[in-house]
Amino acid sequence: MPIRTPVVGAPDRPVDPLPVATIPAPVAPPRAVTPPALSALKDSATVGLALVPLGLAFGVLVTQADLAWWWATAFSAFIYAGSFEFLLIGLVVAVAPLGTVALSAFLVNIRHVFYALSFPLHRVQGRTAKAYSTFALTDEAFALATGARARAWPGRRIVFLQLYMHLYWVGGATLGGLLGSLVPEGVTGLDFALTALFTVLALDAIRDRLHDLPTPALALLSAVIARVLTPSQMMLAACSLFAVALVVRHFASRHFAKRQPDDRLSADRRPADLIPADEMPAALVPADERPADLIPADDSPADRRSVERRPVDRARNPHA
């Protein structure tokens, strides 16, 4: 019998000032004792640590724009939106009107609207933690928290991960601001760190969904169309086109699936129903792998399903 990952079932503890004692599981296998803060530190070691060189690059660019080094700290700590901060340097150096700053922030960050569709905020407990989690909902946090590995992460682990990434980013930016004057004149191109970061995040996200290559293809197409037709509002246009393309695809595949014989339906449902979601390797769980029409109406993404099905799991595995 596969060993259950106890972290999955552990109730999320609030991060706010009123800590609630959590009752430990009666039989606690070794993995249960890994506190979320420590797991999150390990999770942050890959993409998260990449925020350090990115922050360094940002800090150097701030000083190269003749701003005091601590503006690198202020920007990174309070705005905490990597790609927009790079853009903001150019805006404030040109003393752009605040309305232009607000509009640019809106257009570059409008993509975050779509993050609410996938980011597991429902797992984060407590008002303070929820507020911080939305504040620190960067592209990197979104990519990590929605990845295949994160399906069973409790809320605390996600919030700690966001906190570490915030610290890496602020630390890198501050260091870059302090060391920026040491970078020789003529050294350019550090801003590529942002492109490299998104390259890595895109490759990882695609690798999580190798069975679904039309999705990145549609996204690429949307981005290129938006770049050609609306270069000044590319981000908003690309995200909207992509969302519309997905909705069309969803209804098209649903329509198509309705023509399939009924016996496929029961056969396709069986494996997912027989294996508890949290006992399967995350990569094998994708609920959406099946044609859309075959997903039961109450079939939520694997993270919620693992919680909802817990009573059934218990009945099946009395030792768990």
Add this chain to the structure above:
Amino acid sequence: MPDTPYLLAAVAVSAAVTWALRALPFAALAPLRASSTVQYLSTRMPAGIMVILLVYCLRDLLLTETRALAPVIALAVTVGLHLWRRNALLSILGGTAVHVALASLVFTA
């Protein structure tokens, strides 16, 4: 040169707009979470948005100029390193180092 009050205001405005865009949609979308269309979107948006962000970073690339070779080569190095070693930090450092070297020494504007 921007003065301190202006810079503080710019930071405050940017932070407010960014946080609002991150937090408010959760309230607006909460009732929709059970919808099968929203679930379909939620599993597919992450991979697609990262692709869009990558294209966004490369939006000013002029393929007709030799200067564009620096980001193109650096991009190839990043992708190659990541497919080879799957180490995010290595891929980002490697790609950025190649880009800085090429943009500062070879393809100077």
